[in-house]
Structures are given as structure tokens and as C-alpha cells.
Amino acid sequence: MAHITDPIQRDHEEHHVIPPRNYVIVFGLLVVLTILTVLAANFQFGGLLNEVVALGIATMKASLVILFFMHVRYSTPLLRLVVAAGFIFFGIMVLFTMADFVSRDWRSTPPRQIVAPVEQAPPPVTEPTLGPQPTQAVGQDEVRPRGTVNPGR
Amino acid sequence: MADTHAAQAAASGTTTTGTPTSAMSGSDTHFGAGYAVSAGSTAHGAHARAHQFDTPQQQYAASNLGMWIFLATEVMTFGGFFLAYIVYRALYPETFALASPHQSATWGTINTFALILSSLTMALAVHAAQTGNRRRLTMFLGFTIALACVFLVVKSIEYTTHIEENLWIGSQNFHMERPAGEIVDPEAARVDLDSTVQQGRAKIFFFLYWTMTGLHGFHVLIGIVLLSALLINNLRKVYSENYYTPVEMTGLYWHFVDLVWIFLFPLLYLLGGAHWHI
Amino acid sequence: MATVSTPIGEPIRRPERRVRLTYLNNGYGLRSWLFTLDHKRIAWLYLITITVAFMVGSIEATLIRLELLTPAGDLVQAENYSKLFTMHGITMIFLFLVPSIPAVLGNFFIPMMVGARDVAFPRLNLLSWYVYMLGALFLLAVMLLGGTDTGWTFYTPLSTTNYTQNVVPAAMGILIVGFSSILTGLNFLVTIHKMRAPGLTWFKMQLFLWSLYATSLIQVLATPVLAITLLLVAVERTLRVGIFDPALGGDPILFQHMFWFYSHPAVYIMILPGMGVISELISAFTRRNVFGYRFVAASSVAIAIYGFLVWGHHLFVAGQSVYSAMVFSVLSFFVAIPSAIKVFNWTATLYKASVWLQTPMLYAIGFIGLFVVGGLTGLFLAALATDVALSDTYFVVAHFHYVMVGGMLLAYLGGLHYWWPKMTGRMYPEFLGKLAAITVFLGFNLTFFPQFVAGALGMNRRYYSYDSSYQIYNVLSTAGSTILGVGFILPLFYLTWSLKFGKLAPDNPWGSAGLEWQSPTPPPPENFEEQPVVLHGPHHYTRKEVTVG
Known part of the structure; x- marks a missing residue:
């Protein structure tokens, strides 16, 4: 019955024995990246670059852990798909939610005035928009209308 | 019929x-x-095979896939928190920049090293199991548990400090002071931190801080329980080079716990600049 | 591979035994059921508990309909009315619809359809039932405490204010039930991936397996987000923090994003399994493979994944960005494609087929009609402009009841009748079955079709009183719900009756080609007496008619 595909045999997975030396090398890289991320934290890159650098290093560290410590580099395509699925669906969630938050005030907000001194900040001018608006927070130090995302400082 | x-x-x-x-x-x-x-395909395999599986390989493949799917759900679990963090950080970057220096980079870095070192010892423990070296497995599991405990001890020191500084979100007198030192955010200087609005935003940061680290700490605790169970089973000579699936699965879980911390550390501790205090 | 050789064309003769060992006589007593690891017995545990949940939810629905018979608040007042519709929603969605087909029919038949002895993780399977029970106890406690009144959606900031009651235990109950759903989904995914019999490749799998695979994907990837969302609400309410409270800098729309990131895909948890059952029924009662099998199979997975991209259509009037709403609106329209693929392929299967109108098939045909109505009215709600007018009216209520009751519940009943002989070893009374199926169909339409009209005319949902001009539709609806109730009570009685007094069922009363029918009735503890090997595609029939045994 050799021609009958046996799903069990097809999906056969092996245990991968990786020499301990490789683990130590990966650990070394993780240490270096940790030091790098701490050093980079006190440096003003400008714009969103601080976040990009911090998350970039974190992603590199995470990839090292996933690929080597968790053996994904040596595993079946199915397992890689499962790993990817978790992150892809998280990405979808963030992407669409943020799409709402960044585009919410395109119609109603005049050009942003971040530089306006705190005490004299004028009440935000808003045109009426569709649907109910979230209640405005009461306070004197509104730097800008809430709901506006700060694109690069 | x-x-x-x-x-x-x-x-x-x-x-x-x-x-x-x-x-x-x-x-x-x-x-x-x-x-x-087809008859004869139900031949009993080696030991430790549950009745619903044909072969130990099939059982291993099922456990491995199941564990990874579980980790995918864990990604989504923490993902909910990360989404909230991203949204509020985008809305209130200056408040968040003022809030994160309240986390000590000293303790954070120590804990990061503790966790990545424990990941290494866990990987070595799995290797010891694969090669059937019980003594080394015991040793590395012990190291991993010890490092996990170090993490929790440091975390509780941090929590205590936060509670003393009125940063516990359930507290009536929650109040976030302006942190000492330079803030890596040009807008932070302009913020009137004593206003109710800013305190509300600070409270959102600390809400995320407490819940995210709390859930992560809970995972570390579960990890300690699992690792201890492995240690006891290993002392009872349960695992050998032919059967060590639980060690491998717990290993995956433990690396995931490390993974979450790798993201929590920069987001909660570093994004206003690394502030070294105890 | 060693094989048993029997002349072709002759049925297998099982070894003669006075009493054959089946999963039903494999141990008696409460212990053997409550601590069983057999997926078939766990399916029964679920069947009993979700039936109880369904009855509770139905009583709540009955009270709602009675209150709405007259425009004034005669039976209950505003506060209790809010509690009634909230508890109706929570009970029906989390305790009945989400576990219904997956946890009962899926649990029973997935291992049999893949030709396995059990699910991949039997202990996890039992655990998920206990977790479900724990969550159900929380929700029961909420009911005894007087219920919660936020709506099943727990929208903030209402749910974090003092005006509402028992929110924390309700949220915890749903969180726990959610974990049960995750464990079930995980188990099914691994079972379908790793436990398939030799020869059972992906495109030889029955369509029920495909749809439950897709369902499990959603359960695993979306449910954790619901858990976190409800956890945040509970913490916010307990500690008075303002993560979703605009007065404290939070954003209530973030709650809606997170909630619907789960709950929109969850809508597909509540319809995909039904679609799988219908594919099985149509195939079995027309003696054909489902037309366009590969497309129907792939469309299940497509719906599951695509369902993650459209949640924003629940936020059209909530204050979401207009641009974001436009994108979500366009994306929502595209869900119609995989759904239509299924409907067209089912009807193409029926075309010129000799349809055998047994009870399950009546449910299947009813499903197609009602699902089409439910699906098409969804397009009105996906369109931005019409949604502004229709949002929060009875049009929405009618729309999702057409999908969930007209779709999922009919499929569940159809599937239950179809597999009842296999599950119990007894036939249900066919005449009563048909009578009930027709009663349910008529009662359902009379209940919910007038709600479309009332909603289109502007009647708001979630109010205990209404303008008297809407009364005629509400009277019709309440009358319909009485008929619907009769249609639900009938199966409850005759199915219970048939457990003891029904005709003994043959191994395969419908002459179905499904792998689950190839085992003896009722199945032995390990499903098959020998390991099956799959040589054919699914739903493999020839033109030759098969008569009932």
C-alpha cells in the first residue's frame, strides 16, 4: 500500500539535537543586543526612531530565541506557519485599529500646534463630525485635541 | 443493515x-x-504512548503542534495588551515618556539578563534530555528554576518600590511625580504633570504596566511549577533519550516567557531613556 | 501492510458477540461519564449542558417576546428588560451557540471522520468541559444575583459605571468559557492535522472537517483577545482606572475594537460549523459529492481568515474614523464572496438531484433559504449609509437571528437528527421529526421577518416599550415565537423518548458515504474495530440508489 499517503508519516517530525556551543553563541548575541538597546535608550534619535530602534532590537532578539532556542529554524513548514500566524493576526489587529486612530481627526482638526504654550492653549476647534464624539476630557493643559497622534516629535 | x-x-x-x-x-x-x-497497523509502539496514537512519533508531533498553537494563543493574549499599549502610547507619548523612567533600568536589565540566561540554561536542559544525561538535566533545570526565582524576587522588589511611590493603580493617592534625570522626549518638559488629565494618562500607563508585568509574572510562576514538576520527574528517572517530550514542551513555554519580556523591557522601562536607580 | 481478504461486495461480518462493546455500555454510573476520556461521551456531556443552556436562554427570550407584545412596559420594566436581553444574549452566544456544533457534533464526529481512536488530547478535551462548566456556574451565579444589564457586548463606559450590576462575575464567566473554547479548538486543530487515517489527505476530508478546522482557527486566534478585553474591563471596574473611560483619558472605542476583533470572527464560529453540517446533509441526501467540493472546502478557511478583517463594521456609528469605516465597509462586502460560493455550490448540488426529503434534509433546505436572507440583509448593514439608519434597530436583530437561529440552530438540529442514529443506536420518529422541522421553519419566519419591517421603519432594539405603530409587527413576532417554541419542544420530547423506545438503528440508515458511518452503531469505544484506510474522496457516491436499511 505504498502509494497511499500516510499523513502521519508525511508530517513526521524529528528532534533536533543542536550542539550546546550554538546555544552559547546565541546567548552571547542576546547579551550584546540587550546592552545595545539599553545604550540606545538614552540617545535622542528624533521622530519615531527611538521606538523603531528599540523595537527593532527586540524583534532581532525575539527572532534569535524563536529560531534557535525554540528550534523553529529546524522545524516543519507547518510549525513555521503556526508561529507566523500568531504574529500575523496580531499585526492585523494593530494595523486596523491604528488605522482608525491615526485617521480619526483628519477632517476635524486644524493643523496641529504642538508648540502652543501649555497655559494659553486654545480650546480645540472641531467641526461637527458624524456620530457621537467621545466626551472631551476636562483639563487646562490639553496640548492638542485628544485622539490626535503625534507624528514625530 | x-x-x-x-x-x-x-x-x-x-x-x-x-x-x-x-x-x-x-x-x-x-x-x-x-x-x-488494514490490520496490523495498531502494533503497539514503545513506552509512554497514549492509546489514541499509532506511534510515539505521531504523539510527539501532536504535542509539538499543540504546544505551538497554544503559544500562538498566548501571542494573541499578550497581543491585546500590546495593542492597548501601542494605542495609548501613540495618543500620549509625552506622558508615557515621563512614566517609563519610574521603572528602574537597573532592575530591568538585571531581570533581562536573568531571563535570557535562564533561556540558555533551559535550552541546555533540553539538550541534556536529548542526549539522555540525567545529571546535567537536573543541574540545568535547577539553574533555570533559580533564575526564574531571581526574576520574581527582583520583580517584587520593584513592585514594593512602586507601591511606596504611590504608583499602585488601585491606590486612592495614586500620584506620579516627575522623574529625576533627563527625559528622552522634547515635549515631556512642557507637560504639567500635576493636572488631573496628565495623572489620568499616567494611570493608564501604570494600568498597562501592572497588568502586563502581572500577567507575565504569573506566567513565570506557572513556569516555576512546571519546571519543578520536570525536576521531580527527572529525579524519579522518568525521562530518557527516548522520551523527553514534556521537557521540550516546557522549554518552548519557557522561551516564550522570555520572548514576552524581551518586548516588555524596552516598552515599559526604556522609552523615556534608561534611568538607573534602585 | 497486512490486509484481511474478503470477497468484494460482501459486507463485513463482525465477530459474533452476544453484547457488542460500545461506548455506551463501556462502563455505567455517573463516574464513568464524568471522568470519561472518550470524546463521544464528552460530546454527550456537552449535549446535555448546552441543552439546559438553550432552555434557559429560551425562557429569557420568551419573557422578552411577552413583554414586547404590548407597547407599554406591562410585564417587566426598563431595568429588568435590560437584564433579560443581556442574559439572553450571553446565554445563547457563549453557553449555547459557540459550543453547540463544535463541542457536541464536532467532538463526537471529528475523530470518527478522520478515522482516529480519539482526539489528540483526550484529557484536555475533558478539561475543556469542566472549564465550560465553571464558566457556566459563574454565569448562573450572575443570573441568581439578578443578572447583568450591559448588553452582551459589555460596552464601556456603561459597563464600568455603577449604573450596571454584576459585570465582573459575568465578564469572568465569559472569560472562563472562552478558555474552554480555546482548548476545544486547539484539540481539533491538532486532531485534524496529526490524527488522520492513512490515505486521508486534505482534499479527501469531509466538508464538516474543513468547516470545523476553520472554526477552530478562529477559536484559537480570536478568543484570547476577548479574554484580555474582559479582563481589562473587570480590572478597570474594580480598581477605578480609566483605560476605556474618556473622562480619565481612555478611549471607549478601543474597547469596541478589541471586543469586535474577537466577536466578529466569533460570528463565524457561530455559522461555519453549521455550513459544514449542511454540506454533509446535502451530500448524503442527494447522493452526490458537493458540487465544487474544493471551493466549498477552501471557502470555509477563507471565511475564517477574512473574518478577521471586517470587525470595524460594528463601529460605523460609534465615532470611528470615517476613512477607517469606508475601508471596513468595502472589506465587509467581500465576505459575501466565500459565503455565496457555498450557497451556489449547495444549490448546484441540489440541481436535478433526486433529493431524499428526510428530516435532516428539511432542516438543510430551510438553512439555505434563511441563511441567504440573513446574509443578504447583512449587506445593508455593511453599507455605510444604510447602516447609519439601520444601526441599533430591529433590522439588526432580525439579521443576526436569521444567521444564528435560521442558520446555526437549524443546522445543529439537522445535524443532530442526521447523526442521532449513530450517536444513540436508535432512530427518531420520522413523522414527528418532519413536523417539528416544518414548525420550526414557519415559526421562525413568523417571529423574525416582521422584525425586519419594524426595524426598517425605525423601531429601536433594546427598549422595553415602543411606539404603538409598531405593535402589529410585535404581535406577529410574539405569535411566531410561540410556534417556534413548539417546534423546539417537540424534538426535546421525541428525541428523549427515542433513547429508550426508538426503533433500533442500522449501522448506516442513510446509506451515507461518510467515514463516521462506516463504524458499527453505536460505535465501539475506539470508534472503529480496525484502523480504516481511506481510498476515496469524500462524499463518494455512485448513481446507484441506496435504499434504507
């Missing part, structure tokens, strides 16, 4: 599909259209 079977079997005999029925029919027992019975 018998009629049905006969009809079904007759049906399978008259098929014209490309499947190899007719070729097979001499040697296989048909029951129903298109199914055959």
Missing part, C-alpha cells in the same frame, strides 16, 4: 474514479464506499 452494506460495497465496485479501488480490491477489505481496513 446488511442491505446497506451490500449496496455500499456494490457502489464502490462500480466506481470510475481515478482512485486505485479496483486495483486494491483484491487485497483489501472494503466496507462502505472507498474505505478499506
Whole structure:
């Protein structure tokens, strides 16, 4: 019955024995990246670059852990798909939610005035928009209308 | 009943599909259209195989896939928190920049090292299990548990400090002071931190801080329980180079706990600049 | 591979035994059921508990309908009315619809359809039932405490204010039930991936397996987000923090994003399994493979994944960005494609087929009609402009009841009748079955079709009183719900009756080609007496008619 595909045999997975030396090398890289991320934290890159650098290093560290410590580099395509699925669906969630938050005030907000001194900040001018608006927070130090995302400082 | 079977079997005999029925029919027992019975495939494999599996390999593959799917759900679990963090950080970057220096980079860095070192010892523990070295497995599991405990101890020191600084979100007198030192955010200087609005935003940061680290700490605690169970089982000589799936699965879980911390550390501790205090 | 050789065309003769060992006589007593690891017995545990949940939810629905018979608040007042519709929603969605087909029919038949002895993780399977029970106890406690009144959606900031009651235990109950759903989904995914019999490749799998695979994907990937969302609400309410409270800098729309990131895909948890059952029924009662099998199979997975991209259509009037709403609106329209693929392929299967109108098939045909109505009215709600007018009216209520009751519940009942002989070894009374199926169909339409009209005319949902001009539709609806109730009570009685007094069922009363029918009735503890090997595609029938045994 050799021609009958046996799903069990097809999906056969092996245990991968990786020499301990490789683990130590990966650990070394993780240490270096940790030091790098701490050093980079006190440096003003400008714009969103601080976040990009911090998350970039974190992603590199995470990839090292996933690929080597968790053996994904040596595993079946199915397992890689499962790993990817978790992150892809998280990405979808963030992407669409943020799409709402960044585009919410395109119609109603005049050009942003971040530089306006705190005490004299004028009440935000808003045109009426569709649907109910979230209640405005009461306070004197509104730097800008809430709901506006700060694109690069 | 018998009629049905006969009809079904007759049906399978008259098929014209490309499947190899007719070729097979001499040697296989048909029951129903298109199914055959093969005897002998239920031969019992080695030890520790649950009855629903055919082979230990199948059982291992199932456990491995199950564990990874579980980790995918964990990604989504923490993902909910990360989404909230991203949204509020985008809305209130200056408040968040003022809030994160309240986390000590000293303790954070120590804990990061503790966790990545424990990941290394866990990987080495799995290697020891793969090579059937019980003594080394005991040793590395012990190291991992010890480092996990170090993490929790440091975390509780941090929590205590936060509670003393009125940063516990359930507290009536929650109040976030302006942190000492330079804030890596040009807008932070302009913020009037004593206003109710800013305190509300600070409270959102600390809400995320407490819940995210709390859930992560809970995972570390579960990890300690699992690792201890492995340690006890290993002392009872349960694992060998032929059977160590639980060690490997717990290993995956433990690396995931490390993974979450790798993201929590920069987001909660560093994004206003690394502030070294105890 | 060693094989048993029997002349072709002759049925298998099982070894003669006075009493054959089946999963039903494999141990008696409460212990053997409550601590069983057999997926078939766990399915029964679920069947009993979700039936109880369904009855509780139905009583709540009955009270709602009675209150709405007259425009004034005669039976209950505003506060209790809010509690009634909230508890109706929570009970029906989390305790009945989400576990219904997956946890009962899926649990029973997935291992049999893949030709396995059990699910991949039997202990996890039992655990998920206990977790479900724990969550159900929380929700029961909420009911005894007087219920919660936020709506099943727990929208903030209402749910974090003092005006509402028992929010924390309700949220915890749903969180726990959610974990049960995750464990079930995980188990099914691994079972379908790793436990398939030799020869059972992906495109030889029955369509029920495909749809439950897709369902499990959603359960695993979306449910954790619901858990976190409800956890945040509970913490916010307990500690008075303002993560979703605009007065404290939070954003209530973030709650809606997170909630619907789960709950929109969850809508597909509540319809995909039904679609799988219908594919099985149509195939079995027309003696054909489902037309366009590969497309129907792939469309299940497509719906599951695509369902993650459209949640924003629940936020059209909530204050979401207009641009975001436009994108979500366009994306929502595209869900119609995989759904339509299924409907067209089912009807193409029926075309010129000799349809055998047994009870399950009546449910299947009813499903197609009602699902089409439910699906098409969804397009009105996906369109931005019409949604502004229709949002929060009875049009929405009618729309999702057409999908969930007209779709999922009919499929569940159809599937239950179809597999009842296999599950119990007894036939249900066919005449009563048909009578009930027709009663349910008529009662359902009379209940919910007038709600479309009332909603289109502007009647708001979630109010205990209404303008008297809407009364005629509400009277019709309440009358319909009485008929619907009769249609539900009938199966409850005759199915219970048939457990003891029903005709003994043959192994395969429908002459179905499904792998689950190839085992003896009722199945032995390990499902098959020998390991099956799959040689054919699914739903493999020839033109030759098969008569009932």
C-alpha cells in the first residue's frame, strides 16, 4: 500500500539535537543586543526612531530565541506557519485599529500646534463630525485635541 | 443493515474514479464506499504512548503542534495588551515618556539578563534530555528554576518600590511625580504633570504596566511549577533519550516567557531613556 | 501492510458477540461519564449542558417576546428588560451557540471522520468541559444575583459605571468559557492535522472537517483577545482606572475594537460549523459529492481568515474614523464572496438531484433559504449609509437571528437528527421529526421577518416599550415565537423518548458515504474495530440508489 499517503508519516517530525556551543553563541548575541538597546535608550534619535530602534532590537532578539532556542529554524513548514500566524493576526489587529486612530481627526482638526504654550492653549476647534464624539476630557493643559497622534516629535 | 452494506460495497465496485479501488480490491477489505481496513497497523509502539496514537512519533508531533498553537494563543493574549499599549502610547507619548523612567533600568536589565540566561540554561536542559544525561538535566533545570526565582524576587522588589511611590493603580493617592534625570522626549518638559488629565494618562500607563508585568509574572510562576514538576520527574528517572517530550514542551513555554519580556523591557522601562536607580 | 481478504461486495461480518462493546455500555454510573476520556461521551456531556443552556436562554427570550407584545412596559420594566436581553444574549452566544456544533457534533464526529481512536488530547478535551462548566456556574451565579444589564457586548463606559450590576462575575464567566473554547479548538486543530487515517489527505476530508478546522482557527486566534478585553474591563471596574473611560483619558472605542476583533470572527464560529453540517446533509441526501467540493472546502478557511478583517463594521456609528469605516465597509462586502460560493455550490448540488426529503434534509433546505436572507440583509448593514439608519434597530436583530437561529440552530438540529442514529443506536420518529422541522421553519419566519419591517421603519432594539405603530409587527413576532417554541419542544420530547423506545438503528440508515458511518452503531469505544484506510474522496457516491436499511 505504498502509494497511499500516510499523513502521519508525511508530517513526521524529528528532534533536533543542536550542539550546546550554538546555544552559547546565541546567548552571547542576546547579551550584546540587550546592552545595545539599553545604550540606545538614552540617545535622542528624533521622530519615531527611538521606538523603531528599540523595537527593532527586540524583534532581532525575539527572532534569535524563536529560531534557535525554540528550534523553529529546524522545524516543519507547518510549525513555521503556526508561529507566523500568531504574529500575523496580531499585526492585523494593530494595523486596523491604528488605522482608525491615526485617521480619526483628519477632517476635524486644524493643523496641529504642538508648540502652543501649555497655559494659553486654545480650546480645540472641531467641526461637527458624524456620530457621537467621545466626551472631551476636562483639563487646562490639553496640548492638542485628544485622539490626535503625534507624528514625530 | 446488511442491505446497506451490500449496496455500499456494490457502489464502490462500480466506481470510475481515478482512485486505485479496483486495483486494491483484491487485497483489501472494503466496507462502505472507498474505505478499506488494514490490520496490523495498531502494533503497539514503545513506552509512554497514549492509546489514541499509532506511534510515539505521531504523539510527539501532536504535542509539538499543540504546544505551538497554544503559544500562538498566548501571542494573541499578550497581543491585546500590546495593542492597548501601542494605542495609548501613540495618543500620549509625552506622558508615557515621563512614566517609563519610574521603572528602574537597573532592575530591568538585571531581570533581562536573568531571563535570557535562564533561556540558555533551559535550552541546555533540553539538550541534556536529548542526549539522555540525567545529571546535567537536573543541574540545568535547577539553574533555570533559580533564575526564574531571581526574576520574581527582583520583580517584587520593584513592585514594593512602586507601591511606596504611590504608583499602585488601585491606590486612592495614586500620584506620579516627575522623574529625576533627563527625559528622552522634547515635549515631556512642557507637560504639567500635576493636572488631573496628565495623572489620568499616567494611570493608564501604570494600568498597562501592572497588568502586563502581572500577567507575565504569573506566567513565570506557572513556569516555576512546571519546571519543578520536570525536576521531580527527572529525579524519579522518568525521562530518557527516548522520551523527553514534556521537557521540550516546557522549554518552548519557557522561551516564550522570555520572548514576552524581551518586548516588555524596552516598552515599559526604556522609552523615556534608561534611568538607573534602585 | 497486512490486509484481511474478503470477497468484494460482501459486507463485513463482525465477530459474533452476544453484547457488542460500545461506548455506551463501556462502563455505567455517573463516574464513568464524568471522568470519561472518550470524546463521544464528552460530546454527550456537552449535549446535555448546552441543552439546559438553550432552555434557559429560551425562557429569557420568551419573557422578552411577552413583554414586547404590548407597547407599554406591562410585564417587566426598563431595568429588568435590560437584564433579560443581556442574559439572553450571553446565554445563547457563549453557553449555547459557540459550543453547540463544535463541542457536541464536532467532538463526537471529528475523530470518527478522520478515522482516529480519539482526539489528540483526550484529557484536555475533558478539561475543556469542566472549564465550560465553571464558566457556566459563574454565569448562573450572575443570573441568581439578578443578572447583568450591559448588553452582551459589555460596552464601556456603561459597563464600568455603577449604573450596571454584576459585570465582573459575568465578564469572568465569559472569560472562563472562552478558555474552554480555546482548548476545544486547539484539540481539533491538532486532531485534524496529526490524527488522520492513512490515505486521508486534505482534499479527501469531509466538508464538516474543513468547516470545523476553520472554526477552530478562529477559536484559537480570536478568543484570547476577548479574554484580555474582559479582563481589562473587570480590572478597570474594580480598581477605578480609566483605560476605556474618556473622562480619565481612555478611549471607549478601543474597547469596541478589541471586543469586535474577537466577536466578529466569533460570528463565524457561530455559522461555519453549521455550513459544514449542511454540506454533509446535502451530500448524503442527494447522493452526490458537493458540487465544487474544493471551493466549498477552501471557502470555509477563507471565511475564517477574512473574518478577521471586517470587525470595524460594528463601529460605523460609534465615532470611528470615517476613512477607517469606508475601508471596513468595502472589506465587509467581500465576505459575501466565500459565503455565496457555498450557497451556489449547495444549490448546484441540489440541481436535478433526486433529493431524499428526510428530516435532516428539511432542516438543510430551510438553512439555505434563511441563511441567504440573513446574509443578504447583512449587506445593508455593511453599507455605510444604510447602516447609519439601520444601526441599533430591529433590522439588526432580525439579521443576526436569521444567521444564528435560521442558520446555526437549524443546522445543529439537522445535524443532530442526521447523526442521532449513530450517536444513540436508535432512530427518531420520522413523522414527528418532519413536523417539528416544518414548525420550526414557519415559526421562525413568523417571529423574525416582521422584525425586519419594524426595524426598517425605525423601531429601536433594546427598549422595553415602543411606539404603538409598531405593535402589529410585535404581535406577529410574539405569535411566531410561540410556534417556534413548539417546534423546539417537540424534538426535546421525541428525541428523549427515542433513547429508550426508538426503533433500533442500522449501522448506516442513510446509506451515507461518510467515514463516521462506516463504524458499527453505536460505535465501539475506539470508534472503529480496525484502523480504516481511506481510498476515496469524500462524499463518494455512485448513481446507484441506496435504499434504507
